[in-house]
Amino acid sequence: MKSASTYRAVQAVSKGKLELTEKPLVDPPAGHVRIRVEACGVCHSDSATVEGILPIAWPRVPGHEAVGRIEVIGSGVEGWKVGQRVGVGFLGGSCGYCDYCRDGDLVNCTNQGYTGVQQDGGYAEMMIAKASGLIAVPDDLSSVDAAPLLCAGLKYARRMGFEVVAIDRGGGDRAELSKKLGAHHYIDSSSTDVAKALQALGGAQMVLATASGGKAVAAALGGLRRGGVVISLGATDEPIELSAFDLLFRQLGVDGALTGTSKAGDATLRFSAMSEVAAMIETMPLEKAAEAYAKMMSGKARFRMVLTMT
Ligand SMILES: [Zn+2]
Numbered sequence: 001m002k003s004a005s006t007y008r009a010v011q012a013v014s015k016g017k018l019e020l021t022e023k024p025l026v027d028p029p030a031g032h033v034r035i036r037v038e039a040c041g042v043c044h045s046d047s048a049t050v051e052g053i054l055p056i057a058w059p060r061v062p063g064h065e066a067v068g069r070i071e072v073i074g075s076g077v078e079g080w081k082v083g084q085r086v087g088v089g090f091l092g093g094s095c096g097y098c099d100y101c102r103d104g105d106l107v108n109c110t111n112q113g114y115t116g117v118q119q120d121g122g123y124a125e126m127m128i129a130k131a132s133g134l135i136a137v138p139d140d141l142s143s144v145d146a147a148p149l150l151c152a153g154l155k156y157a158r159r160m161g162f163e164v165v166a167i168d169r170g171g172g173d174r175a176e177l178s179k180k181l182g183a184h185h186y187i188d189s190s191s192t193d194v195a196k197a198l199q200a201l202g203g204a205q206m207v208l209a210t211a212s213g214g215k216a217v218a219a220a221l222g223g224l225r226r227g228g229v230v231i232s233l234g235a236t237d238e239p240i241e242l243s244a245f246d247l248l249f250r251q252l253g254v255d256g257a258l259t260g261t262s263k264a265g266d267a268t269l270r271f272s273a274m275s276e277v278a279a280m281i282e283t284m285p286l287e288k289a290a291e292a293y294a295k296m297m298s299g300k301a302r303f304r305m306v307l308t309m310t
């Protein structure tokens with residue numbers, strides 16, 4: 001039995017190194033809550049913290065796909081209850097007073113910390129989170145199922161009524177897995193001209209580029225129909241090469257998205273519960289976080305890795 005004044009956490013201490021530690025329990029400051037974490041997804045973006053890709057002051061607890069129950073509510077917090085199950089995603093909560101917040105653009109708040117990067121995240125039994133960033137978790141969605149949905153949506157496109165094309169390198173089991181995840185079509189980019197294949201299907205209205213690479217984004221442009229847009233989700237500093245002609249004559253768009261508002265997070269989880277869309281997950285206990293992280297990074301994890309705390 002652990003003592004009540006400390007909790008277990010796994011923190012990044014140096015490049016590539018995660019270690020289990022005990023941290024002293026603290027009360028949430030004003031505007032924040034303390035959450036007893038039940039599950040936390042292990043995401044490729046955690047490498048920003050563990051490998052120091054973003055500027056990090058180690059030690060830092062990674063994890064921006066955390067789900068748990070509110071244990072203590074800080075002063076000035078309204079609208080949330082002790083015992084309520086909540087999620088904490090990458091965006092740590094908007095400030096409410098910057099230019100962007102006042103204009104209703106909460107995602108682009110300039111005073112918003114990144115969970116697991118600028119403040120400790122969910123690879124822990126406890127975490128402190130800003131109330132404005134909390135996401136409500138529906139009762140009929142388990143914590144392990146909800147966790148990866150705070151960041152990665154896998155099967156939504158088909159349930160939302162789109163004709164879905166998955167593009168990946170390799171055939172066989174990848175094609176099979178894509179179909180399981182809801183794709184109607186599969187394009188093997190290692191053996192097929194992606195742009196031609198997409199055009200043969202009528203051209204894509206939207207391409208979500210999850211791969212980290214400017215070339216993959218550029219390659220997708222050729223597969224868009226007129227007025228189509230490619231949204232880059234993979235974190236990379238590789239430049240995206242494109243022709244002004246594409247923008248002019250085909251009215252193509254290139255955009256990026258970090259994540260949505262906390263209210264969009266509520267809607268995502270409700271949609272998942274109502275349409276019974278869940279990510280395919282593999283769970284591991286918190287103390288095996290380093291192993292779960294290594295498995296995810298190696299590309300050998302077929303499913304989303306999720307840490308459990310109980
Ligand atoms: Zn993530």
Ligand SMILES: [Zn+2]
Nearest residue numbers: 095098101109
């Ligand atoms: Zn703000």
